[in-house]
Amino acid sequence: MFVDAPIAVLTDEQERAVTHDAGNLLIVAGAGTGKTATLTARLAHLVESGVDPERILLLTFSRRAATELIDRAETLIGGSLASRCWGGTFHAVANRLLRRYGQAIGIAPDFTVLDQADAADLLALLRDEHDGRPEGTRRRARKDLLTQVLSRVINSRTPLSEVLDRHYPWIRDERDDLRETFKAYTARKRAHHVLDYDDLLLFWAALHDAPQTQALLIGRFEHVLVDEYQDTNALQADLLEGLVGTGATITAVGDDAQSIYGFRAATVRNILDFGTRFDADVVHLTRNHRSTPEILAMTNAVMADASERHEKDLVAVRPAGARPELVSSADEHRQSVAVCERILEHVERGTPLTRQAVLFRTSHHSDLLELELSARKIPFVKFGGLRFLEAAHVKDLVCVLRLVCNPVDELAWFRLLQRIDGVGPARARRLVSHLATERNSLAAAIELGLLPPEAVDGTVDLVDAIDRAAVPGLVNAPAAQIECVRTWLDSVVGVQHGNRDARLADLDRLQGAAALSPSLSQFLTDLTLDPPASTGDLAGTPHLDDDHLTLSTIHSAKGGEWDVVQVIHLADGNLPSDLATGSPEEIDEERRLLYVALTRARDHLYAHAPLRYHHRPRRRDDAHGYAQISRFLTDEVRGHVDEVAERVLDPRADLPVATDAVANVDALVSSLLD
DNA sequence: GAAATCATACTTTTT
């Protein structure tokens, strides 16, 4: 996916960044200016100049990005030196540090990590426990929202009431309930040695704050390299400050024009303030080595309209190429056809599928295209969007496995017990508190009448399965452990939501992936901290050898580049998404999103705009689904593209013909004549 | 207290 050729010879501006040796450094690297090459070279440079790789920390946005950086640095300097340096996401690194040093601040090393869905479940559970049923018929915030609110409070370090006012005004009057729920949630997590994503960062910060652990960490990392700095949040910036406090030198790389994670409380302030806050030198990379001048002219024009000014335009260094095309199609279906035709054209002209990508704002934007691709037998791998982990059957498997590792995992019990006929939320809750206090006393629970008779068998089967998988002999054989619980699991899979066969296949794939893990708990942690990013990730390697096209959300395409890029659904409501047009800031972020998408292209860029949507009229006053072309494609921008109408347009010709209309009129007339 | 039915926000991007 990341195919950019390393730049053999560094430019002057890159060279300065690579060899900088006077404290903290900020590299403002515009799109395609050789950011990865520069970071790689700097890593290699550090190692060659004698820094112990063990004392280098690479903070990236995904584990994939970290391993790629390390691999490339290795090829530069040879040997396996670089493989010893630390790398990964903020969360993954926090996880490692806390397992090693957490004990000193009261974190048991065997904590489990809650993913967002778990956190939401727990919050909902506690809210119900706490305020029982609220008076009146008032409708409460849904549980996903609870995690969002709390997470924003923590990551942006902003008080609850302010977060509510600014971002969630419609649930402002639930503030008191929310506060109580959040407190109970925190207490419960602490009591059960469970950390959520935000806790990982908070406790990492605590490692810096506590004198004992800070002493341990002094000198632990000499150099910290942070990628995609524009997408970090306030809490993460504080973490860097903590690292500086232990003697680390920071190199941050980012581009304020590519900041697209505001919804996760990321703030451009981080990159804007870095220079002063960390007393850092700033180097700008402005020469774009990736795209043709024609493509750059268009992307520069898109950013020119941003309400917030950014660095000056990028300068192209590549020779002239083809102008980007703005392709309008009659509707979504024609758009898919147009995309496929261009893909095949480029394949014929010598660009393999792996060097082509189709990008879009939201995951389901590719639904129709996926059908068309399958029909034409064009292989693809999709990145981003609904994750594997969120599917009910996968969560079920994960919960059983968590119980194998930790028999008192309340959340897991709570979820699984409800899979059993005759057990709902109320019985599940009572059983959970029983099982959590008196381990393994299922028999006692049955005697106490906590289970209705018809549910006994299913529950016994579940407990047996877990016991079988938890025998000491299997501890280092995750796949075998999964096998033990499969019989029970397979009996409940798909009962609620159907689609049984596909779900069983998913479980098979997970089992295959688990076989590669050293232990079950390691497998589970990896799964939550570094979930499979693409549909192909778990399918095993054969998939990846094949020539395949990349489909990706724009968010997941960050950092990637392809020879041919097609961006689809450039219509108002889709990009900008109509869910994100509430404030000027949000619209600006949507614009940057488009900018990120367009700047992924090296040689050929196509922007697709369907003019009509059959399925979903975006607005009531637009009942026929006619679309406005994205507001970001202004006349100025369109001056830099060739406009292609996929087909002579008379959208009305596509309206379904009401075959009985004439007959109805005739019937009416004849009835009047009677 | 579980299961079935109903009503109504909400619909995205990810560690």
Next chain:
DNA sequence: GTATGATTTC
């Protein structure tokens, strides 16, 4: 079109 929560039913 969907998923979650509230309500009613068994």
